[in-house]
Amino acid sequence: MMGKLLKISIFGESHGEGVGLILEGFPAGIKVDHDLIRSNLARRAGGNDLFSTPRKESDDIRFVSGIFEGYTTGAPICILIPNENTRSGDYAQLKSRMRPNHSDYTAQAKYHGYNDYRGGGHFSGRLTTALVAGGALAIQYLSEQGIKVGGHIFNIGEAYDDPFPLNPDFSLINKDFPVLNTDAGEQMKEEINHARMNLGSVGGSVEVAVTGVPVGIGEPFFDSVESILSHWYFSIPAVKAVEFGLGMEFAESLGSEVSDSMYYEGDKVLTKTNNCGGICGGITNGMPIKAILTFKPTSSIAQKQQSVNLETKENITLEVKGRHDPCIVKRAVPVVESVTALALLDLYMEGKCR
Numbered sequence: 001m002m003g004k005l006l007k008i009s010i011f012g013e014s015h016g017e018g019v020g021l022i023l024e025g026f027p028a029g030i031k032v033d034h035d036l037i038r039s040n041l042a043r044r045a046g047g048n049d050l051f052s053t054p055r056k057e058s059d060d061i062r063f064v065s066g067i068f069e070g071y072t073t074g075a076p077i078c079i080l081i082p083n084e085n086t087r088s089g090d091y092a093q094l095k096s097r098m099r100p101n102h103s104d105y106t107a108q109a110k111y112h113g114y115n116d117y118r119g120g121g122h123f124s125g126r127l128t129t130a131l132v133a134g135g136a137l138a139i140q141y142l143s144e145q146g147i148k149v150g151g152h153i154f155n156i157g158e159a160y161d162d163p164f165p166l167n168p169d170f171s172l173i174n175k176d177f178p179v180l181n182t183d184a185g186e187q188m189k190e191e192i193n194h195a196r197m198n199l200g201s202v203g204g205s206v207e208v209a210v211t212g213v214p215v216g217i218g219e220p221f222f223d224s225v226e227s228i229l230s231h232w233y234f235s236i237p238a239v240k241a242v243e244f245g246l247g248m249e250f251a252e253s254l255g256s257e258v259s260d261s262m263y264y265e266g267d268k269v270l271t272k273t274n275n276c277g278g279i280c281g282g283i284t285n286g287m288p289i290k291a292i293l294t295f296k297p298t299s300s301i302a303q304k305q306q307s308v309n310l311e312t313k314e315n316i317t318l319e320v321k322g323r324h325d326p327c328i329v330k331r332a333v334p335v336v337e338s339v340t341a342l343a344l345l346d347l348y349m350e351g352k353c354r
Contacts, residue, residue: 135338
């Protein structure tokens with residue numbers, strides 16, 4: 001379970017009856033925007049193009065509790081999303097044959113072989129469907145407070161999009177393929193197609209930003225904004241690195257080069273640059289929060305890989321069958337937005353209690 005005042009837990013497996021979440025502490029009296037939930041789930045869904053898995057689910061969400069006559073009640077919200085399009089036979093060999101860089105081996109060891117290995121089980125990206133459904137509620141609530149969340153593909157392979165400007169305008173993000181620069185988007189598609197045609201996969205990153213954030217959110221030391229967001233971000237399958245503001249670029253910079261000069265605009269204190277990504281001392285400074293999340297390439301690839309068979313205790317050559325993403329980054333964008341909103345809403349609620 002994650003969160004303090006806003007608590008969330010997820011349940012289900014990739015090829016089980018379904019996936020879902022329980023969200024506790026969400027404010028009462030919020031009219032649920034079902035169109036926003038459906039829209040964000042559609043952005044996360046596969047089966048719509050050659051850039052993602054062929055697996056297509058209807059993602060027909062069911063509110064089991066916490067919603068009455070279209071409004072949140074203040075009681076725990078339980079959302080269930082049934083699984084309908086599973087092909088578990090594709091995973092039969094993976095009971096004993098481990099996919100390199102996947103959770104197969106670590107889950108097998110931790111749960112003594114009782115884990116559901118079909119489609120990755122509880123470790124599958126399928127569970128991010130629940131995060132997107134719950135995150136849509138957080139996005140809606142924050143939006144009503146003037147806080148907006150948006151993300152785009154920052155890179156896939158060697159193809160890079162433009163970074164968000166100082167004051168991001170999320171309406172400029174391409175709706176079909178979430179980039180700011182459409183030419184860069186075409187290069188990214190070529191990277192994905194090249195990986196797909198070679199029976200492989202390719203990694204990339206997502207840049208997320210939050211605008212309208214008040215000054216003073218965050219609970220240092222151990223519950224700083226970076227600490228909380230990073231905890232949530234590393235709960236997203238395949239995330240292997242997180243950077244805020246300039247991130248790794250700070251290591252090659254002089255203080256004079258990256259200093260965010262401050263100035264007054266009316267009664268507001270702003271900065272001329274945003275190298276710190278809207279966070280100083282673990283506390284929001286009123287500028288947009290900016291972060292980049294790096295995703296590793298999909299582990300399930302049809303190329304031959306060297307692995308092991310735990311049943312026979314032999315070294316083997318593995319060729320993975322089934323339906324898999326050549327690149328998960330496009331589908332990850334709404335997941336990153338949703339997780340950002342859930343984490344920030346918890347911090348926002350905590351800040352209001354002070």
